[in-house]
Amino acid sequence: MLESSEHMQKTKAALWEFLQGLGKTFMLPVALLAFCGIMLGIGSSLSSEAVTDGLPFLKAEGFHLVFTWMANTGLVAFTFLPVLFAMAIPLGLAREDKGVAAFSGFVGFAAMNLAVNFYLTARGVDLEDEKAIEHYGIADVLGVQSIDTGLLGAVAVGIVVSLLHQRFRTQRMPDALAFFGGLRFVPIISALVLSVLGLLIPLVWPAFNGWITAVGRGIGHTGVFGPFFFGMGEVLLRPIGLHHILVAMFRFTDVGGSGAVCGDNVSGALNMFYAHLDCAGAPNAAVTDATHFLSQGKMAAYLGGLPGAALAMYHCANRRMRPEIKALLVSGVVACVVGGITEPLEFLFLFVAPWLYAVHAVLVGLGFLTAAVLGVFIGNTDGNVIDWLVFGVLQGSSTKWYLVPVIAAVWFAVYYFLFRWAIRRFDLRTPGRDQEPEQDAGDEEGPAPDAEKAPARELVAGKYDAVAILDAIGGAANIRSLDNCITRLRMTVEDAELVDGARLKKLGAVGVIKLDGHTVQVVIGPQVQSVKDAIATMIPVG
Incomplete structure (x- = not known):
């Protein structure tokens, strides 16, 4: 019985690690997609007749060529999105020889389609x-x-290639075939296996695609409540890092909508929106409905709500602590409004009041619902001020961009008064309320150990002491695997109890999540990649 329990725990930990890693791999193509979306949005809008008629100087050949080039460049991610994911997944999941894994992903994807x-x-x-x-x-x-x-x-190609890479990366062959062994064998076996799987796709895909379409239609029948549940679900899944998978389903598959766009049948909310940008004319109903799942729904909370919550936390902090938390809150607001990254603010209240985070999820869902009901038509991925300018303002009044500041202002007031009331009513330990600054500058205890060590070492991004962070994690010996996504370190550790959450927060971490006895996430913020790289240099290879 004990062995069975231990086996289940190991299986659960392995599943968590796999899903965390899979969600993280989506970030590379999605980051490219966000950039290409901005290029496509600027290029298509400033070369369209609707804009050039009002600004005749943009009709000059030089301007037209530049903006057309920008629009064409933006199509890179949209046109080749599946193969980018097929390469990015093995690249992200592989721990060694990542280049071979990515190359094999392309080979496998091509072999599968040739077999079909x-x-x-x-x-x-x-x-x-x-x-x-x-x-x-x-x-x-x-x-x-x-x-x-x-x-x-x-995704299927990426997962299969990742497993093949892990299994056959060090494959030994007989002397006569030694040239094909080792890393060279990975793309070879990937081509063979995916070619066989490709023969099965025509047998199962029509039925499977029908199921997906049924799910998409089911969501579509909920009307504006579809975006509501989507927005709320994304926020609720964010703490465990699985929101990327939900979001990808709506952006790139029939679940998010499908229909004819400029003569071509396109699936996925984001795919449909980008396809619409690439051609002239007003959006049809299918494109408009699909866009309800994109960035326009986030803007109420991202541009208004969370900044309002940050101001409430600032006003509820002890007066002597406000200077200490001001930079933290301001940087969080900037990351949210400009970068569309919400975790630095969300994790300030997630752990002290999970129920308040649940209310926040409902309010985000209501933001999606409100944008859909009012007919706001602003796409892309991030819901930040850049999306509002590029895909709203620059696209003309038909996007109803002018409603966003009004909606954001309402959400700002709701969040501000709700958070201010909740923090004071329930004495929530948000930043600036959990501790007082030192009263006596001449305290005999002296500076904290980490503060004493930090000046003697080079800090990462001018703020993070990687040596102290590694020590708070439990040292190099406690780390089985280390990776990161946009804002957090993702780790599999020997013993999660050795991870000192309180000390990590003092060292600059926003939050610490222990999913089980071996899976830990440390929310750092936008500088997480630099922190991860610094820690990785202190972990013995192999």
């Missing part, structure tokens, strides 16, 4: 027949007439 093409051709399927196209979902994939499996197919 072989099957369809061998069966005599007319690749130009409309009924066949609709039944199988036939589309051009990397120049090959195949079945468009979208993000799901790319």
